Amino acid sequence: MLVFEFKTYGNLEQFAAIDEAIRTVQFIRNKCIRLWMDAPKTGKYDLSKQSAVLAREFSFADKLNSTARQAATERAWSAISRFYDNCKAKISGKKGYPKFQKDNRSVEYKASGWKLADDRKSITFTDKNGIGRLKMKGTRDLNFYQPDQIKRVRLVKRADGYYVQFCIQIDREEKIQPTHKTIGLDVGLESFYTDSLGNKVENPRFYRTGEKKMKRSQRLVSRKVKGSKNRRKARVKLARVHLKISRQRKDHAIKLARCVITSNDVVVYEDLRIKNLVKNHCLAKSINDAGWYQFRVWLEYFGKVFKRATIAVNPAYTSQECSSCGSIVKKSLSARTHICQCGCKLDRDHNAGINILNSGLGTVGHTGTFALDATNASGEPTSILVGANLKRVSWLAERRIPRIHARGVSKLLAFAGKRN
Known part of the structure; x- marks a missing residue:
C-alpha cells in the first residue's frame, strides 16, 4: 500500500466545509465508543450499522458520505480491538482503554464521495457537505495508477493547511544488485x-535545535487572552514549529x-x-x-x-x-x-x-x-x-x-x- 500526499488549495468556504466533515467524523466515532461502553458486547458490525442510525437522527451526519461514516465507525472499532488485543497479550501497564476523541484532524472516504479530474490535478468531493473541487499540488504523479487502485482518500488538516492523501493498493518492489555487505x-x-x-x-537533534524558537512561540501563546483571535494565531505559529x-x-x-x-x-x-x-x-x-x-x-x-x-x-x-x-x-x-x-x-x-x-x-x-x-x-x-x-x-x-x-x-x- 502506497500513500501519496498533496497540498490542497481552495477558498474559506471549502475549508470550513472540511472542518465540518472532520467534526462529524469525530462525533460518529465518539458515539460508537459510547455505544460500546454502554453495551460491551457490541461488535464491529453493530458499530457499522450505527452509522446509518446516526445519519437518520442527525441531519449534519447525513450530509457526510456513507463510506466516510463507515470509516469513522472503523476508527472506533480499531481503538476497541486494540484494547482487547492488549488485554489478551497481558501487557504491563495501561491497556489503552478507548477514550473520546477531542482533536480529530482528518476525514476518510472509501470508493465513493470523490472524483479525480482527468488531468489528476484536482479532486471533487460529491457529498452534501459542499467541499466541492480542490486543486492539488505535489511531486507525485497519479497518472501511473488506475482509479480502482485508489482504495481510500483522506483529507487531513495540519497547521500549515489542508492535505489530501491517496491510499493506493500496490506492492512496491525494487531490484538492486547485491552488495555482499x-x-x-x-x-x-x-x-x-x-x-x-x-x-x-x-x-541531528532537531528538537534541541528548534527549542529556542519553540519557547518563544509558547510565550506568545501564554500572553494572549484565551479565546481571542490573536491567541488562535499564536497557537497556529507554535503548531507550525512542531510540525x-x-x-x-x-x-x-x-x-x-x-x-x-x-x-x-x-x-x-x-x-x-x-x-x-x-x-x-x-x-x-x-x-x-x-x-x-x-x-x-x-x-x-x-x-x-x-x-x-x-x-x-x-x-x-x-x-x-x-x-x-x-x-x-x-x-x-x-x-x-x-x-x-x-x-x-x-x-x-x-x-x-x-x-x-x-x-x-x-x-x-x-x-x-x-x-x-x-x-x-x-x-x-x-x-x-x-x-x-x-x-x-x-x-x-x-x-x-x-x-x-x-x-x-x-x-x-x-x-x-x-x-x-
Missing part, C-alpha cells in the same frame, strides 16, 4: 548510530534508512523498547528527539521493498560484552571506550555494533520482533530471506567476522532453502 547498528544519543565498521552518523520538527525527523529517518538498506545485504539492529527507555526522565527528551523507532520502521519497510534481510536482536549486554573474547567488561554510561584484558580497545559503540552483528548472524530465532514477523510502514509482514538473498547468506558463511557462529549461519542457510 553486512552491518550491525548500535543507536545512541552521542551519535545517531555507530555501525560494526566503526562509522558514526551524527545525531517542522516532526517533518525534519521523518525525512532524516527515511533517507538514512534507505541508504543503509541499499548499501547492505543484511542489517542487524537492536530490538529496543522505547516505551521503557523514556521512563528515565533525565534522558527522555533526548531519546524521543532521536526518533529510533521511526528509523526502525523505515528500515523494515525498505528491507521488504529492496529484498534485504533485517534482523532485530536482544540488546542485552551488547555494550558490556567484549567483541574479541566474549568476556563481560562492566562500564558506566560515561565510559566511552571499551578496554578488555585480552588487549581489545575499541570505541564503546563500535564494540556494541560488532556484538549486534555477531548476535544477528549467529542465530535465526530471537526474542522480540524481527524481520520475519515484523510489520513495516505499509502494515504488511516482512521476510528475513527472499529470493536471491540465499547467495548473499552463503557469502556470509565464508567471510571472516570475529565470533560468528558457523552453526547459526548454517541454520540461516537451511532456513533460506525452505523459504525458497
Whole structure:
C-alpha cells in the first residue's frame, strides 16, 4: 500500500466545509465508543450499522458520505480491538482503554464521495457537505495508477493547511544488485548510530535545535487572552514549529534508512523498547528527539521493498560484552571506550555494533520482533530471506567476522532453502 500526499488549495468556504466533515467524523466515532461502553458486547458490525442510525437522527451526519461514516465507525472499532488485543497479550501497564476523541484532524472516504479530474490535478468531493473541487499540488504523479487502485482518500488538516492523501493498493518492489555487505547498528544519543565498521552518523537533534524558537512561540501563546483571535494565531505559529520538527525527523529517518538498506545485504539492529527507555526522565527528551523507532520502521519497510534481510536482536549486554573474547567488561554510561584484558580497545559503540552483528548472524530465532514477523510502514509482514538473498547468506558463511557462529549461519542457510 502506497500513500501519496498533496497540498490542497481552495477558498474559506471549502475549508470550513472540511472542518465540518472532520467534526462529524469525530462525533460518529465518539458515539460508537459510547455505544460500546454502554453495551460491551457490541461488535464491529453493530458499530457499522450505527452509522446509518446516526445519519437518520442527525441531519449534519447525513450530509457526510456513507463510506466516510463507515470509516469513522472503523476508527472506533480499531481503538476497541486494540484494547482487547492488549488485554489478551497481558501487557504491563495501561491497556489503552478507548477514550473520546477531542482533536480529530482528518476525514476518510472509501470508493465513493470523490472524483479525480482527468488531468489528476484536482479532486471533487460529491457529498452534501459542499467541499466541492480542490486543486492539488505535489511531486507525485497519479497518472501511473488506475482509479480502482485508489482504495481510500483522506483529507487531513495540519497547521500549515489542508492535505489530501491517496491510499493506493500496490506492492512496491525494487531490484538492486547485491552488495555482499553486512552491518550491525548500535543507536545512541552521542551519535545517531555507530555501525560494526566503526562509522558514526551524527545525531541531528532537531528538537534541541528548534527549542529556542519553540519557547518563544509558547510565550506568545501564554500572553494572549484565551479565546481571542490573536491567541488562535499564536497557537497556529507554535503548531507550525512542531510540525517542522516532526517533518525534519521523518525525512532524516527515511533517507538514512534507505541508504543503509541499499548499501547492505543484511542489517542487524537492536530490538529496543522505547516505551521503557523514556521512563528515565533525565534522558527522555533526548531519546524521543532521536526518533529510533521511526528509523526502525523505515528500515523494515525498505528491507521488504529492496529484498534485504533485517534482523532485530536482544540488546542485552551488547555494550558490556567484549567483541574479541566474549568476556563481560562492566562500564558506566560515561565510559566511552571499551578496554578488555585480552588487549581489545575499541570505541564503546563500535564494540556494541560488532556484538549486534555477531548476535544477528549467529542465530535465526530471537526474542522480540524481527524481520520475519515484523510489520513495516505499509502494515504488511516482512521476510528475513527472499529470493536471491540465499547467495548473499552463503557469502556470509565464508567471510571472516570475529565470533560468528558457523552453526547459526548454517541454520540461516537451511532456513533460506525452505523459504525458497
